Amino acid sequence: MEYRFATRMSEMKPSTIREILKLTESADVISFAGGLPAPELFPVDDIRAAAERTLKSFGAQALQYGVSDGIKSLREQIAIDMKTRGVTCDADDILITTGSQQAIDLIGKIMLDPGDAIYTENPTYLAAIQAFQSFQAKFVPIPTDEGGIIPEALDEIAATKPAKFLYIISNFQNPTGRTLASERRAKIYEIAARRGFLIVEDDPYGRLRYKGEHIPPIKAMDDKGNVLYLSTFSKTVAPGLRTGWIVAPKGVRAKLLVAKQASDLHTSSFDQLLLDRYLRDFDNSVHVERIRRAYGERYAAMDAALSRSMGKGWSWTKPDGGMFLWLRGPEGTNTSEILSRAVRENVAFVPGVDFFPNHEGLNYMRLNFSNANPDTIRAGVSRLAAICGE
Numbered sequence: 001m002e003y004r005f006a007t008r009m010s011e012m013k014p015s016t017i018r019e020i021l022k023l024t025e026s027a028d029v030i031s032f033a034g035g036l037p038a039p040e041l042f043p044v045d046d047i048r049a050a051a052e053r054t055l056k057s058f059g060a061q062a063l064q065y066g067v068s069d070g071i072k073s074l075r076e077q078i079a080i081d082m083k084t085r086g087v088t089c090d091a092d093d094i095l096i097t098t099g100s101q102q103a104i105d106l107i108g109k110i111m112l113d114p115g116d117a118i119y120t121e122n123p124t125y126l127a128a129i130q131a132f133q134s135f136q137a138k139f140v141p142i143p144t145d146e147g148g149i150i151p152e153a154l155d156e157i158a159a160t161k162p163a164k165f166l167y168i169i170s171n172f173q174n175p176t177g178r179t180l181a182s183e184r185r186a187k188i189y190e191i192a193a194r195r196g197f198l199i200v201e202d203d204p205y206g207r208l209r210y211k212g213e214h215i216p217p218i219k220a221m222d223d224k225g226n227v228l229y230l231s232t233f234s235k236t237v238a239p240g241l242r243t244g245w246i247v248a249p250k251g252v253r254a255k256l257l258v259a260k261q262a263s264d265l266h267t268s269s270f271d272q273l274l275l276d277r278y279l280r281d282f283d284n285s286v287h288v289e290r291i292r293r294a295y296g297e298r299y300a301a302m303d304a305a306l307s308r309s310m311g312k313g314w315s316w317t318k319p320d321g322g323m324f325l326w327l328r329g330p331e332g333t334n335t336s337e338i339l340s341r342a343v344r345e346n347v348a349f350v351p352g353v354d355f356f357p358n359h360e361g362l363n364y365m366r367l368n369f370s371n372a373n374p375d376t377i378r379a380g381v382s383r384l385a386a387i388c389g390e
């Protein structure tokens with residue numbers, strides 16, 4: 001049989017990370033590749049208790065189909081959490097999604113016709129590139145520096161290249177770990193309003209800050225309905241629960257709801273009820289504090305190990321939170337070639353090239369520091385440095 005796939009599939013490539021993860025399943029490999037939270041810190045006992053209580057209170061109802069919007073009581077709790085982030089909204093502004101990855105996909109589905117342009121940070125989140133590619137979007141990458149997207153560059157590019165929206169990860173970005181500077185948030189909001197494009201603000205890592213003060217998201221200043229805000233329980237509770245959310249203006253939320261119905265009817269009723277119970281009966285902020293402390297230590301261990309062992313010409317970002325740092329090698333370095341050698345030496349990372357919509361940046365790599373303890377991080381960095389120095 002000759003399978004006649006849709007044209008859009010020709011632009012969709014398998015995720016390098018998923019391919020690398022297959023190679024790194026062996027226990028001998030130290031992997032800095034995946035974006036995995038630390039499993040030993042998952043609140044397993046609390047989740048078990050919440051699951052039992054959910055089944056006791058709701059019985060079969062917890063296993064029944066549910067509404068596409070998501071469970072109201074959970075949305076009410078998210079609205080309270082949003083307030084602590086600086087965003088005023090209520091339960092009816094929130095749509096529960098199957099992870100924030102589904103939110104990205106649904107936004108593509110309701111906004112993008114083939115050939116439509118979108119602005120992104122350069123580099124940006126690999127799986128967002130994949131999701132938007134499936135809608136045959138054209139990428140207009142915007143230059144970034146230590147403070148994230150450069151507003152003047154965005155304004156200049158937007159003057160000649162219109163786009164539907166800007167996709168931006170404002171805190172501890174994936175892959176760079178950088179945070180959009182506070183004063184740039186207002187500038188970017190102003191440019192988007194003036195030039196007439198939406199902002200899709202993806203914020204899975206905002207609560208994982210281990211240095212400095214919380215910066216309110218761009219959504220906090222949105223009095224015009226110009227920002228769609230995405231977040232998730234994947235990093236603050238557990239990613240296997242596949243529960244995230246979008247805060248969207250009413251007109252946009254209604255379209256997202258129709259798209260979600262066609263996509264998966266609703267996010268797991270049981271997972272939502274369980275999360276709702278967990279958030280009411282246990283103090284998630286205590287759990288988040290524990291994660292923050294551990295990730296802060298792991299970051300410090302990686303930064304110190306890199307300083308000790310990486311050769312001249314290598315530099316890296318100094319994130320204030322999140323799960324990643326971003327290494328730059330000397331000009332002429334090819335991190336995809338380094339990866340083949342690294343995997344043979346039982347250490348893995350993700351080459352930077354895939355995070356650039358236009359496949360630049362051969363000399364970058366992303367390192368995850370949340371998934372290994374400090375001793376393992378030191379051992380892995382020393383293996384990596386030996387290969388990079390060859």
Ligand SMILES: Cc1ncc(COP(=O)(O)O)c(C=O)c1O
Nearest residue numbers: 035099100101125174232234244
């Ligand atoms: C920037 C960004 N957005 C979205 C996601 C997807 O998260 P989830 O679908 O688990 O909520 C991730 C996961 O790593 C991410 O890094």
